[in-house]
Amino acid sequence: MTRRARLWVLLAGGAGLAALLVAACLRLPHFGGDRHPYGDRAIHASLARRTANTVSSVNFDQRAFDTLGEMTILFSAVLGCVILLRQTRDEHRARPEPAEVALPVRRYALVVLPVALLSGLYVIAHGQLSPGGGFQGGVVAATALHLLYLGADYAALERIRPVGAYEVADALAASAYLVTGIAGLIGGTAFLANTLLPYGTFNTLSSGGTVPLLNAAIGMEVASAVVVLLARFLDQAVEIEEESGT
């Protein structure tokens, strides 16, 4: 099929899809409407379990099985990347030249790094209270580590980031999520049921039953997964080179 013919098919299909989407949008309930039956029931259930952040309660308590599926997708995607981006036989590693970093940049990066790392851990730990949680805090903590690459050079980053350790941490965190779920089964109720631990006092760090535990597991998993991902990509872009063919 020539490029022009493909373009015509695209425009015809796109016009049909656009017409259907606009027709559907006009029949949706009005934006800002007051009728949210699922939302009201979810908030009611979350307050009964004394979790202040209802979004975390939906993610790690009411729909915890769905979050297990998302964690599996994340784990498999990182696994696929590690396999695809491994160093093959016809490639070698060339150490990159350390580049000159301006002194203000270096100072700023080294001052902000512990602050950013601590913010990430804070966001993970307070996921059941204020906006935050394992997913957000994990990404913040993982990218905070890479401020060292901006402030120093690649060799310094490699020293604080032994990739093998992070891969093991990723697997351990994923297993921790599963074990917490199976503990619900052994406790006599259902997989991932939030009936084992006491619900605690509303709006304190130890409230919500198993929500803080699952939060911490997901935080560790996401942080390790993002570090491993960035490590493989940086390796490919900075270090690994093809052998010049003979």
Added chain:
Amino acid sequence: MRAVMDVLPYLVAAWVFLAGCYGLATSRNLIHAVGCLSVCQAGTYVLLLSVGYRDGATAPVFSDIKPGSRPVVDPVVQALTLTDVVVGATVTALLLALVMQIAKRHGTVDPDELSELRG
């Protein structure tokens, strides 16, 4: 004005999705195509969050307000979108790793040049 406001967020979400689809189909560079897929995903996030919005309401977090004192927006769609954002980024990373492998095996990232089967 109220009639426009009733449907504008949904129409913007549909526009972003269709723009991403158009870019994906007419792309001459696989890396650009992966970026357009990212734009398509952003359109779905806008749609989900617009469905859950409630006029005059606040965020569904009770760490600083008393439960029941103010109306809050729907937390279920926020939970769906939240995990989707992070997982979508890692799937984008997997696609980019595939693009790197294609560049290595075939020497090009132009989808039109990749259409022939190699013997």
Added chain:
Amino acid sequence: MADAVIVVALLLVAGCATAAVATRDPMRQALVLSLLGVVLAVLFTVLQAPDVGLSQLAVGSALTPLLLMLTVRKVRRRAQGKERER
């Protein structure tokens, strides 16, 4: 008043998304996607979704553009290596 802010944020998102699709060079597209990430985070905050806004800010403005740029660098380095060999 809140409606006006939402309308402005929505129009900014639509504009940035169109710009991200129209930019054909992947390096420049990574920068526009970073801007789109920030604008989306603003929209999510205005729609009273701070959790999603946090997530989107961390991921969309830093992680995805960084991965795109690293891929572009790798693909270009390989193409330059091949040119030098010939």
